[in-house]
Amino acid sequence: MNHSHCNVEHFHGQAIMSILSEVFQPYHSQIAEALELSELRLGRWKVPDSDYHWLMYFWQVAIMPAFDGMGLMTIIHTQRFDDSGELGRGKWKGLFAIPNRERQELKEIAVATIPNDALWAELNQIDLTENTSGYSLDGINYHLAIKTNEFAAEFTFDNPESLWLKRVERALLHQMERIAKTSQSQAAHEYLAMWKNYAER
Numbered sequence: 001m002n003h004s005h006c007n008v009e010h011f012h013g014q015a016i017m018s019i020l021s022e023v024f025q026p027y028h029s030q031i032a033e034a035l036e037l038s039e040l041r042l043g044r045w046k047v048p049d050s051d052y053h054w055l056m057y058f059w060q061v062a063i064m065p066a067f068d069g070m071g072l073m074t075i076i077h078t079q080r081f082d083d084s085g086e087l088g089r090g091k092w093k094g095l096f097a098i099p100n101r102e103r104q105e106l107k108e109i110a111v112a113t114i115p116n117d118a119l120w121a122e123l124n125q126i127d128l129t130e131n132t133s134g135y136s137l138d139g140i141n142y143h144l145a146i147k148t149n150e151f152a153a154e155f156t157f158d159n160p161e162s163l164w165l166k167r168v169e170r171a172l173l174h175q176m177e178r179i180a181k182t183s184q185s186q187a188a189h190e191y192l193a194m195w196k197n198y199a200e201r
Helices: 018-034 118-123 163-183 186-199
Strands: 005-011 043-046 052-065 071-081 087-100 105-114 140-148 152-158
Touching (some): 018 052, 071 163, 118 163, 140 163
8 A cells, every 4th residue: 555645855956866867867868858858957958949938937747647657748938039138928849758768768759849847836835744544556657857047946746635734636637738738749648548547446
């Protein structure tokens, strides 16, 4: 049995360590290329056929269902620099990918522009004191890593039962729905259907 739980680590002013290095790092070059970045890092970027943009923050999640393959999702938030150096309106882009962990490469990639970040609002409601006693036989595990100019943080949780973790899971699913719909990726739609089965158990 898997007990619903959450582990949180916070690294102020440092790079995200364990999750990014172990789960995401092997695929960062492919993820960055798909998002039209030379590398996945905060700061100013020259967007092809456009102006400079500032990558304000990004987050990544590894979706790890007990009896199915892992999926990866990355959301980036950029703001445009105009000629005066002022930041303009924000823009979000999402990526879903299915990794081949043996070959350490992505075998399916779906990218889409999304209107906003549903997860960001939920992170303002984090309640680490809430605890439940629920159990699940067929579980799903999440590894979530967040990077901004102010901080880097990561946490893991599985079989969410508490109200705020359920909201986080719903926000993740919502972002996935947007990516699947906008990209029209068959692989993303199929993974989303499987993921929902776990979330609804």
